[in-house]
Amino acid sequence: MFRPHRKHPEGTGRVGSTPTAITRRCLDSALACAASSLPNEFGGILRADPPGTISELLLLPGTTSGHRHANFQLQMLPVDLSVAGTVHSHPSGALHPSEADVTLFRRWGRRHLILGRPFTEGSWRAYDGNGREVTIAVIGLPTPTRPDAGLPTYRPRAVHRGPTLPDRDDE
Numbered sequence: 571m572f573r574p575h576r577k578h579p580e581g582t583g584r585v586g587s588t589p590t591a592i593t594r595r596c597l598d599s600a601l602a603c604a605a606s607s608l609p610n611e612f613g614g615i616l617r618a619d620p621p622g623t624i625s626e627l628l629l630l631p632g633t634t635s636g637h638r639h640a641n642f643q644l645q646m647l648p649v650d651l652s653v654a655g656t657v658h659s660h661p662s663g664a665l666h667p668s669e670a671d672v673t674l675f676r677r678w679g680r681r682h683l684i685l686g687r688p689f690t691e692g693s694w695r696a697y698d699g700n701g702r703e704v705t706i707a708v709i710g711l712p713t714p715t716r717p718d719a720g721l722p723t724y725r726p727r728a729v730h731r732g733p734t735l736p737d738r739d740d741e
């Protein structure tokens with residue numbers, strides 16, 4: 571069995587430890603996925619790398635979404651202890667877990683996010699494996715509303731024509 575070698579930098583949690591933070595970038599992309607999945611639910615898996623900070627959203631193959639339910643194919647999970655929990659959306663806007671959600675939370679994972687419509691900055695909550703609400707810090711800068719702002723404008727260079735090209739100016 572392949573086991574990737576992992577380093578344990580000083581000051582970060584152990585692999586598999588309970589995450590206490592999420593990057594702004596990861597949270598924003600989950601909210602964006604939830605909004606674009608409307609009217610259906612959206613479901614994904616959260617990875618914490620470095621340990622302790624949820625930083626990556628995984629979309630599992632075979633995850634189906636419906637109006638009321640996002641079905642996780644947990645057997646499709648990578649063998650990876652940095653996988654921290656789940657995220658799914660509630661198009662109804664409710665931020666509390668349903669009974670089925672708590673059953674899922676109890677089965678597996680340390681932290682679970684529920685995103686509620688309208689999927690704006692504050693429309694989410696985090697829960698532990700028993701469905702109790704927990705606090706997760708959001709770290710990092712807000713995503714710019716115009717991601718292209720501030721980038722240099724690309725100007726293609728003039729093409730130098732070779733001597734073999736026909737010279738139209740002779741007509």
Ligand code: ZN
Pocket residue numbers: 658659660667668671684
């Ligand atoms: Zn739910």
